[in-house]
Amino acid sequence: MSDAGGVVKKFMFVNRKAPYGTVYALESLEVVLISAAFDQDVSLAFLDDGVYELTKGQSTKGLEMKNFSPTYRALEGYDIEKLYVARESLEERGLSEDDLLVDVQVVSCAEMADLMAEQDVVLSF
Amino acid sequence: MSDAGGVVKKFMFVNRKAPYGTVYALESLEVVLISAAFDQDVSLAFLDDGVYELTKGQSTKGLEMKNFSPTYRALEGYDIEKLYVARESLEERGLSEDDLLVDVQVVSCAEMADLMAEQDVVLSF
Amino acid sequence: MKFGIMVNEGPYQHQASDTAYQFAKAVLAKGHEVYRVFFYHDGVNNGTRLTVPPQDDRNIVTRWSELAAKHNLDLVVCVAAAQRRGLLDESEAKRHGRDANNIAAGFRISGLGQLVEAGIQADRMVVFGD
Amino acid sequence: MKFGIMVNEGPYQHQASDTAYQFAKAVLAKGHEVYRVFFYHDGVNNGTRLTVPPQDDRNIVTRWSELAAKHNLDLVVCVAAAQRRGLLDESEAKRHGRDANNIAAGFRISGLGQLVEAGIQADRMVVFGD
Amino acid sequence: MLHTVNKSPFERNTLKTCLAHAKPGSAVLLIEDGVYAALSGTAHSDMVTQAMAQVSVYALGPDLDARGVANRVLNGIKVVDYAGFVDLAIEHPATQSWL
């Protein structure tokens, strides 16, 4: 599928928005899944309200919307394993790693800034 | 044009968004102009970034967008004269009444709250 | 009691249309009346019959059309906002020389006066947006 | 230098499409290349030929179409986002049994892979949204 | 008056402005991403708790459930469903949506 001609770039998907209130989180995840086919160096950053995308126990029946949170668990199967979560964003929200539905690397603001600065392509939604 | 059957309600249009970045300010103004035909008791509230809708000197040539700010000056001709601007919102932005392109009543947060509480219909965009 | 409802955002991008729909359903379930649903700003995009949502997702447009059919609702799309965004019915398309239209069943296009009138006639007006 | 551009919001409601257009024009004026403009989320609504903006306002859709014709730009609308929101070309309309389509000249519908590929092939990727 | 807030207090200034204008005795209903303001242990919990001395605060249950945060709601906030939203809109003479 990939026609990248052997080029491997560092792609970061930046998630800063809560799920369900807007579609950005869901449609961002759709790009992430597609990106797996291109053999690029993909990472995901979750900060600000983006950390809410990963909370356990989402149940959308009352909204008649699709609960897409289990898809984050599927990322590993696509070899997308670099999920970075901002420590400050978790703390402001009273959340800890145990509240998240996937394994992530919790990083400081300075570490997140370093990661961002390394990227070739940053996609935000 | 009015088919209100003699009913006069208090309508408030709440403007909290900056112009041009989004269309809400412009399309809100379009409703205000239409409302004039219905002989209702209309007032406009400008708070938060909504106060930026009224700044003098807007010039949109570089954006190729329509400068709709002169329309605020036309409101008086439609007998829409109750324009309330939040003092705190002006102050946070370093603005004074002299920076605004129409005559307004600058009110405190408590006065704005009182005005809002009197309304029959509050439309926000 | 008569409710007026305004919807300011399009389908799927923001939750506004979903919440408005659930609110309207609850109003009707309680035996109250929905005087009118007025679609403004990007809300006009709720009225296109060309959406093809994924099989496992809700169909926001069809849901509105069906609710309107069942309860004889008045779903009004603002003409000025609709023109800007490309939502046309047959007569609008003709009038502006367009070769297609895309309005869904149960929606009608009309002016902003319909919003003000809903504010006057309804006992309660509730706005859903971004 | 080759630029990729992503547009995440529809015409008129947000300034994103305006800024992206002015940016693309400036890229071209400087002699650089626009590798692709990818329209995602509500951005797909930039590709409808049914808009009828007021006479005294810019025509956002036509502006993109004309820029594409002049510079042979690749304007790609995401198929999944387009289906959700009701933006179809002739073959999509046929495939989904719809009686009309609304895509504008110069736009084509394709998959999200086109966005990733633009990220790989372009020297710079710039995103415009809400 | 019934006030509705549909924005996260972490992202926007909406809730803060709403609370500054909600008069004693009025009701504030948190919906959509606004329900994140209903939670305990966050940077905004104190602001909401203090507001509850003057106004009644409600949160929409289906929105809490969707976001997986229904078990974190602050004491004193009443959780309602869409029918409860309608009741609140009837009970108060007007509704102001803080968008």
Added chain:
Amino acid sequence: MLHTVNKSPFERNTLKTCLAHAKPGSAVLLIEDGVYAALSGTAHSDMVTQAMAQVSVYALGPDLDARGVANRVLNGIKVVDYAGFVDLAIEHPATQSWL
């Protein structure tokens, strides 16, 4: 890296988060409603002035003009047009849009 911010600092937390992640030597370009952050005499002027010790801050002229605030820009902020935006995007190896 070039960072762009298109939101008013009065309405959203976007600029604050951007500045917290912009490394020394990077550039921040204020566009659309983001240009309100470029102004002197506001509640956010100090935050931006402090940031300028580490990062270069630019504002898009056409957006300032549209909003009638071109004469209020903070000292040290460079005003650019769309061509200048392109130059900044070329000069920096990547662009991050804070939406």
